[in-house]
Amino acid sequence: MGGEAEEQARAAVRALVESDLSLAERVLRGDEPINRLHMEIDRRCYGLLVNHQPSPTDVRVVVSGVKINGDLERIGDVAVNIAEATFRYLQHPPVKPLIDIPRMADHAQGMLRDALNAYVRHATDLAYDVLDRDDVLDGLKDQVFRELLRYMVQNPATTEPALELILISRHLERIGDHATNIAEEVIFMVSGCDVRHHAQEGKEAH
Amino acid sequence: MGGEAEEQARAAVRALVESDLSLAERVLRGDEPINRLHMEIDRRCYGLLVNHQPSPTDVRVVVSGVKINGDLERIGDVAVNIAEATFRYLQHPPVKPLIDIPRMADHAQGMLRDALNAYVRHATDLAYDVLDRDDVLDGLKDQVFRELLRYMVQNPATTEPALELILISRHLERIGDHATNIAEEVIFMVSGCDVRHHAQEGKEAH
Numbered sequence: 001m002g003g004e005a006e007e008q009a010r011a012a013v014r015a016l017v018e019s020d021l022s023l024a025e026r027v028l029r030g031d032e033p034i035n036r037l038h039m040e041i042d043r044r045c046y047g048l049l050v051n052h053q054p055s056p057t058d059v060r061v062v063v064s065g066v067k068i069n070g071d072l073e074r075i076g077d078v079a080v081n082i083a084e085a086t087f088r089y090l091q092h093p094p095v096k097p098l099i100d101i102p103r104m105a106d107h108a109q110g111m112l113r114d115a116l117n118a119y120v121r122h123a124t125d126l127a128y129d130v131l132d133r134d135d136v137l138d139g140l141k142d143q144v145f146r147e148l149l150r151y152m153v154q155n156p157a158t159t160e161p162a163l164e165l166i167l168i169s170r171h172l173e174r175i176g177d178h179a180t181n182i183a184e185e186v187i188f189m190v191s192g193c194d195v196r197h198h199a200q201e202g203k204e205a206h
Numbered sequence: 207m208g209g210e211a212e213e214q215a216r217a218a219v220r221a222l223v224e225s226d227l228s229l230a231e232r233v234l235r236g237d238e239p240i241n242r243l244h245m246e247i248d249r250r251c252y253g254l255l256v257n258h259q260p261s262p263t264d265v266r267v268v269v270s271g272v273k274i275n276g277d278l279e280r281i282g283d284v285a286v287n288i289a290e291a292t293f294r295y296l297q298h299p300p301v302k303p304l305i306d307i308p309r310m311a312d313h314a315q316g317m318l319r320d321a322l323n324a325y326v327r328h329a330t331d332l333a334y335d336v337l338d339r340d341d342v343l344d345g346l347k348d349q350v351f352r353e354l355l356r357y358m359v360q361n362p363a364t365t366e367p368a369l370e371l372i373l374i375s376r377h378l379e380r381i382g383d384h385a386t387n388i389a390e391e392v393i394f395m396v397s398g399c400d401v402r403h404h405a406q407e408g409k410e411a412h
Contacts, residue, residue: 035403042400049255049265059255066269067276149369153362160355166369170376194248197241 001037002116005072006109008034008079009175013105016086016168017098024090027083034076041069056192064189068119071178071185075112078171078178085164085171092161095151101165104140104172107133111179118186130183131195137176144169207243208322211278214240214285215318215381219311222292222374223304230296233289240282247275262398270395274325277384277391281318284377284384291370291377298367301357307371310346310378313339317385324392336389337401343382350375 008030015024045066048054054062111130118127148162184196214236221230251272254260260268317336324333354368390402 039400039402046262046265046269049260049269050262053259054255056252056256059252063252063255063269063272066272070273070276149366152358152365152369156359156362159358159365163355163369163372167376170373194245196245 001034001041001069001072002112002119004030004034004037005075005079006112006116008076009082009105009109009112012079012082012086013102013109013172015083016089017102019090021087021090024083024086027079031076031080034073038069038073038076042066045069060189060192064185067185068182071181075175075178078174082168082171085168089161089164089168092158095148095158095162095165098165100140100144100147101169101172104137104144104169107137107140108172108175108179111137111176112182115179115182115186118183119189122186122190124187124190127183127186127190130179134176134180137173141169141173207240207247207275207278208318208325210236210240210243211281211285212315212318212322214282215288215311215315218285218288218292219308219315219378221289222295223308225296227293227296230289230292233285237282237286240279244275244279244282248272251275266395266398270391273391274388277387281381281384284380288374288377291374295367295370295374298364301354301364301367301371304371306346306350306353307375307378310343310350310375313343313346314378314381314385317343317382318388321385321388321392324389325395328392328396330393330396333389333392333396336385340382340386343379347375347379 008027011023011030012027014020015027045062048062049059052058111133114126115130117123118130145166148166152159152162184194187193187195214233217229217236218233220226221233251268254268255265258264317339320332321336323329324336351372354372358365358368390400393399393401
């Protein structure tokens with residue numbers, strides 16, 4: 001499921017950067033296997049909670065599985081949103097060479113990859129590292145916003161495609177948010193510390 | 207938790223429509239109680255799964271609780287996003303009288319209210335009704351987009367505030383998405399049918 005979500009996010013951004021409509025098309029079709037896995041994984045997690053007498057650790061692992069499954073499914077939806085925006089964007093002449101958006105994409109994908117590695121390896125250090133990287137994404141998003149706003153005001157013909165790029169940057173920010181959720185879940189699953197909402201207890205102990 | 211999330215969403219939109227900065231300020235502060243409840247409810251759900259030997263129905267009720275809790279917490283975040291966009295929007299002269307955005311807000315809030323009522327009353331009919339109403343929100347969002355795009359192209363001075371309104375309309379769409387998630391969860395909790403991803407089995411039986 002993690003691999004599928006990563007692949008969809010990567011393909012959606014590549015479709016944009018390389019103006020590859022058939023790849024964008026493939027992303028639209030690629031959501032279905034993710035949706036099937038989403039339902040199947042949930043079903044199995046429910047089975048584990050019902051049929052076994054789960055220990056506190058088991059409950060954490062299984063419920064974290066349910067939550068991470070939900071985040072991955074939404075990353076799949078975000079990839080579809082990016083592919084749809086790419087179709088609309090490519091109907092216009094390019095606004096500008098794409099620099100910060102691929103940078104945002106690399107950063108968000110790196111966060112997702114490390115959050116999934118942290119999950120597989122139960123590596124809380126790597127999960128904390130992912131949490132620390134969300135601010136960079138917010139900074140890039142603001143930079144993209146300000147730059148594209150300038151284009152729109154100076155040349156109203158760029159308004160529509162520039163708007164699509166702004167929306168794409170918001171989608172990439174959401175991939176980072178989901179990676180952050182996954183990292184927080186890994187920390188909880190492994191250590192039992194709930195570090196969400198900047199609850200500092202767990203983080204200080206780290 | 208549901209009441210707090212509803213109230214935050216309502217206050218954020220009222221702050222925008224009534225240009226009420228102190229109300230927007232209150233929304234920013236109002237996220238903290240939601241975050242605390244989010245952690246507390248999760249903690250109790252884990253306790254229920256560990257300390258009792260849960261039946262299949264119990265597991266569904268408790269895991270649905272965890273998921274709905276997550277959706278409500280994110281609605282709280284969306285309300286904060288709307289309040290932040292309101293601060294930025296109100297630094298500019300108004301682009302136009304706000305008509306479709308309050309309409310979107312009413313629609314999204316109605317979906318959320320009914321999803322929560324469906325949860326409390328275990329009313330799957332009402333939950334299915336919520337699912338049917340998401341398309342209206344998408345239509346309104348597209349309408350808002352096209353109209354504001356026209357303003358931006360015709361008068362570039364409106365670009366920045368119009369952009370904020372477009373982002374606010376996306377936030378309202380997300381409240382509808384979360385209401386939809388909650389409604390799907392209610393159907394699963396009550397009937398055991400997973401109707402997500404347009405899985406039609408449950409819906410046809412309905």
